[in-house]
Amino acid sequence: MSEPRKQANNPLHGITLERMLTELVEAYGWDDLSFRIRINCFAKDPSVKSSLKFLRRTGWARKKVEELYLYYLEFDKKEEE
Template structure:
């Protein structure tokens, strides 16, 4: 028996999946405009972004909020 699907867009999604999805959607330049942190602006990569975001809670929160907004927008269309 399965329960109702979680409404939390972050449920079951890893930080790596979030970064990859956002980079695919917006590109590194677009991601850097939306979340202006060095790991997205200068020589960006998934691994450097993950290292930074795991150590920096405020930046991770911004990235997660951007991802949640992306998922919400996609559900509405």
């Protein structure tokens, strides 16, 4: 029997989509977020709840949020400190 895959090298391990989205909205705001990731749920009457619903169903959009979150962790969050 093989061991379960380790997540040690995955910086997103244990971070929920809701947390990622909330931190990105706090850092950038909805307007900048909709500019960085061009999806309607960020541009038209945005909310965390409706955006999560869309992102959970749409793999390509979720991937873009995850990529932006990784960028945020690596570059933008360090500048805030």
